[in-house]
Amino acid sequence: MxxxxxxxxxxxxxxxxxxxxxxxxxxxxxxxxxxxxxxxxxxxxxxxxxxxxxxxxxxxxxxxxxxxxxxxxxxxxxxxPREAVPDLWLLAAPIKKGRIDWVAEKSCELGVARLMPVLTQRTIVDRLNLERLRAHMIEAAEQCGRTALPELHEPIKLDAALRDWPAGRALIFADENGGAPFIEAVKPGPAAILIGPEGGFTAEERAAIRALPQAVGVSLGPRILRADTAMAAAVSLWMAAAGDWGAPSAQ
Amino acid sequence: MxxxxxxxxxxxxxxxxxxxxxxxxxxxxxxxxxxxxxxxxxxxxxxxxxxxxxxxxxxxxxxxxxxxxxxxxxxxxxxxPREAVPDLWLLAAPIKKGRIDWVAEKSCELGVARLMPVLTQRTIVDRLNLERLRAHMIEAAEQCGRTALPELHEPIKLDAALRDWPAGRALIFADENGGAPFIEAVKPGPAAILIGPEGGFTAEERAAIRALPQAVGVSLGPRILRADTAMAAAVSLWMAAAGDWGAPSAQ
Structure with a gap:
C-alpha cells in the first residue's frame, strides 16, 4: 500500500x-x-x-x-505536471439536455481528450449550450483529478467531419449490423468514437461512415443501448484496450 | 446485412x-x-x-x-424465448436519487442479471425506493429489447453479503491501491461487481473485501471515477471480457 x-x-x-x-x-x-x-x-x-x-x-x-x-x-x-491524455476523441450527436450534460461529465472522467458534438441528419437538438457543457467538464475534471481539460470542439456536421477525417485516426462506431468484438478490433494509436443520435444514423450516413478506410465497426452487445450508455461503454472499453487503464499490451 | x-x-x-x-x-x-x-x-x-x-x-x-x-x-x-442473461450481479451502494436511478437504468441496458443495493459504513442514502428503481429497470428493459428483467434484490448490508458470499462467484472490486488490468483479471463464470459509496469503503471494509478468496481487485484507470461512472465502466468491461458482447474467447 x-x-x-x-x-x-x-x-x-x-x-x-x-x-x-x-x-x-x-x-x-x-x-x-x-x-x-x-x-x-x-x-x-x-x-x-x-x-x-x-x-x-x-x-x-x-x-x-x-x-x-x-x-x-x-x-x-x-x-x-499536466498529464498526458490518451489520444481519444468522442464524436457525439447532441441528445436531450440531461443526457448530453452527463456525456460531457463522463467523457471527462473517463479520460477523453476532445469532445466534438456532431450534427447528423436525425439530430433533433441542434442548438447546444457549449458554455454549460464546458462547465460540466470542468466540474468533472476538478473531482476526478484531471490536470488537463478535454478540448470542447465547435459542433460540426457529420459529413464535414468525415470529409476531412485525419488519415492516421481510427473512427470507431457501433455497427448495428454486427461488428467485431470491441477489445479485439481496437489497436493502439489515435482514435475517435462516434456515437449517433437517439434515432440512429440514416442509411446514407451509415454508408458514408463505412466507406471511410479508417472506420472500425464494433459490437456493443445484443442489447440496444441509449446514446449515453453506448458512449460510456465504448470509451471504457477503449481505455482498457488501448488507453491508460493499465492493459500492459497496449503500452 | x-x-x-x-x-x-x-x-x-x-x-x-x-x-x-x-x-x-x-x-x-x-x-x-x-x-x-x-x-x-x-x-x-x-x-x-x-x-x-x-x-x-x-x-x-x-x-x-x-x-x-x-x-x-x-x-x-x-x-x-426469454433470453439467457449473463450471470453478473451488480452490488452498488445507494447514491443520491438521480444517480441511483441512472444506475438502475444502465444496469438493465448493459445486461446485469441482478442488482443488489448494498449498505456500507459510509452509505448516506439508506432509504431506497425500490419501486422507483424497478420502474426504471422496466422502462430500460422495454427500450433495450431485454426479455428478462434484472432481479432487484432487497438492500443488504455489506458485511452480511461478504459473510455468505457464494463459493463459485468472483467478486470484482475497483482497488484504490492498484489492481490488475480489468480485461486480464476477469475470467468466464459467475461474477459480481461491487461499487462503493461516494465516500469510498472504510479501511475495515476494504480489508474484509480483500480477505475474501473470491475477491478480484481491478484497476479502472488513473482518474477518480464517480460511483455511477465506475458502474458503467466495470459492467461494460465485464460484458466485453466475459459476458455476451461477442468476445469469442469467452463463449
Whole structure:
C-alpha cells in the first residue's frame, strides 16, 4: 500500500482556474469560485487549495486573504505536471439536455481528450449550450483529478467531419449490423468514437461512415443501448484496450 | 446485412406486462400502460404491440379494443424465448436519487442479471425506493429489447453479503491501491461487481473485501471515477471480457 502524503489532506478543495499558474504566483478569485471556497467550504487564511490551469499542471496554494466577494491565494508548491491524455476523441450527436450534460461529465472522467458534438441528419437538438457543457467538464475534471481539460470542439456536421477525417485516426462506431468484438478490433494509436443520435444514423450516413478506410465497426452487445450508455461503454472499453487503464499490451 | 422483418415495424411499442403471456391469450391493460398505448401512441384496433412477461419471452399482440381507460390486446405470435442473461450481479451502494436511478437504468441496458443495493459504513442514502428503481429497470428493459428483467434484490448490508458470499462467484472490486488490468483479471463464470459509496469503503471494509478468496481487485484507470461512472465502466468491461458482447474467447 503506497503511503498517502499527509499534506495536503484528501479533503482539500480542488479548482480549475482560467489563468496561468506558476511558482510564487498570487491568485485572486472572485465569483462562484470565491463563494465556493469561503461561503461553502468556509476556508480561512492558511487553508490549502489545489489549483490547475490546464497548462502547467497542479499546484498547491494556500488562502492568504478572504474578502467579502473575493479570495486571494498564494501558490506554494508544484504538485504534478499536466498529464498526458490518451489520444481519444468522442464524436457525439447532441441528445436531450440531461443526457448530453452527463456525456460531457463522463467523457471527462473517463479520460477523453476532445469532445466534438456532431450534427447528423436525425439530430433533433441542434442548438447546444457549449458554455454549460464546458462547465460540466470542468466540474468533472476538478473531482476526478484531471490536470488537463478535454478540448470542447465547435459542433460540426457529420459529413464535414468525415470529409476531412485525419488519415492516421481510427473512427470507431457501433455497427448495428454486427461488428467485431470491441477489445479485439481496437489497436493502439489515435482514435475517435462516434456515437449517433437517439434515432440512429440514416442509411446514407451509415454508408458514408463505412466507406471511410479508417472506420472500425464494433459490437456493443445484443442489447440496444441509449446514446449515453453506448458512449460510456465504448470509451471504457477503449481505455482498457488501448488507453491508460493499465492493459500492459497496449503500452 | 441481415434482412429486417417487415412486420412488426421497428416503431412498434414494446411493453412489459406483469401477467403470464401465451398463445392466443387476451390481455387487458389499464392504468399507465393503457394511457401510453392509446393516449400517447394513439393506437387503434389492429395496431401491433410487443409484449414480454419476464417468463415466456416476447410476443406479438394486436390491439382488439380501445375503451376509455383500458385496452384489450390479443396475442398473435411468439417472437422470441426469454433470453439467457449473463450471470453478473451488480452490488452498488445507494447514491443520491438521480444517480441511483441512472444506475438502475444502465444496469438493465448493459445486461446485469441482478442488482443488489448494498449498505456500507459510509452509505448516506439508506432509504431506497425500490419501486422507483424497478420502474426504471422496466422502462430500460422495454427500450433495450431485454426479455428478462434484472432481479432487484432487497438492500443488504455489506458485511452480511461478504459473510455468505457464494463459493463459485468472483467478486470484482475497483482497488484504490492498484489492481490488475480489468480485461486480464476477469475470467468466464459467475461474477459480481461491487461499487462503493461516494465516500469510498472504510479501511475495515476494504480489508474484509480483500480477505475474501473470491475477491478480484481491478484497476479502472488513473482518474477518480464517480460511483455511477465506475458502474458503467466495470459492467461494460465485464460484458466485453466475459459476458455476451461477442468476445469469442469467452463463449
Amino acid at each position: 503506497p503511503a498517502t502524503p499527509a499534506w495536503p489532506p484528501a479533503s482539500t478543495p480542488r479548482l480549475f482556474v482560467d489563468q496561468p499558474l506558476g511558482p510564487d504566483a498570487t491568485i485572486l478569485l472572485d465569483g462562484p469560485a470565491a463563494h465556493y471556497l469561503t461561503g461553502v467550504m468556509r476556508l480561512k487564511p492558511g487553508a490549502p487549495v489545489k489549483l490547475f490551469d490546464d497548462v502547467s499542471g497542479e499546484w498547491l496554494a494556500e488562502v492568504r486573504d478572504v474578502a467579502k466577494r473575493s479570495v486571494t491565494l498564494g501558490i506554494s508548491a508544484h504538485l504534478r | 441481415p434482412a429486417t422483418p417487415a412486420w412488426p415495424p421497428a416503431s412498434t411499442p414494446r411493453l412489459f406486462v406483469d401477467q403470464p403471456l401465451g398463445p392466443d391469450a387476451t390481455i387487458l391493460l389499464d392504468g399507465p400502460a393503457a394511457h401510453y398505448l392509446t393516449g400517447v401512441m394513439r393506437l387503434k384496433p389492429g395496431a401491433p404491440v410487443k409484449l414480454f412477461d419476464d417468463v415466456s419471452g416476447e410476443w406479438l399482440a394486436e390491439v382488439r379494443d380501445v375503451a376509455k381507460r383500458s385496452v384489450t390486446l390479443g396475442i398473435s405470435a411468439h417472437l422470441r
